[in-house]
Amino acid sequence: MSDDFTPALGRLAPTRFYDPVVALTRERRWRPLVVTYASPRPGGTVVDVGCGTGSLALLLARAEPRAAIVGVDPDPSVLAAAERKAAAEGAGAAVRWEQGLGDQLVPLLGAGSVDTAVSTLVLHQCPIPMKRAILASMHAVLRPGGRLVVADYGLQRTRAMRLAFRTVQLADGKADTQPNADGVLPELIAGAGFGDVREAEVVPTVTGSISLYVARRP
DSSP, rough: SSSSSOOTTTHHHGGGHHHHHHHTTTHHHHHHHHHHHHHHOTEEEEEEETTTTSSSHHHHHHHHSSSEEEEEESSSHHHHHHHHHHHTTTTTTTEEEEEEEEEOOHHHHTOOOEEEEEEEEEEEGGOHHHHHHHHHHHHEEEEEEEEEEEEEEEOOSSHHHHTTTTTHHHHHHHHHHHHTTTTHHHHHHTTTOOOOEEEEHHHHHHHOOOEEEEOOOO
């Protein structure tokens, strides 16, 4: 796949504004839900694909300090912000940060080496082929029985949520985001080889509804 990637806020704003903008998505509601469904275990490995400025990776590390947490992102500027955030929290060694694309996880981590793969607010920014490639990459690095947790814009069920989602489409483009709004993610997750795919939570926000999808690698 291409080394190109959509910046964290797309066309909406520079990366330095990422945390304040994401706060508008009720992240204090859905990030803890991701941690709950990810359920990091002592000695287990969790990879946060498209970790951005590290908020979720650090939350996972706090939830289970004995787990190995790896944050992966292609953007060196957001990884630098993640490292600064970790240092400010006194958690500089709690997460391993790796620069890389979500469809290239195997060279970074090794096939079948991860217990849980999480990804938040990434797939809606990607063209369909890249959505598939990232999900296939997460499948490849998971051990048999490993868990997938995705929090992203999913099916926009109401007129109010569809209208709210237009802000996201302005930032990231309609071509890449509309499939999410039409509810394509469960089909893509199953198509990547995952089983027990379900939409576990739906969180309405001022930018549209965010769905939490969980699945397992058979």
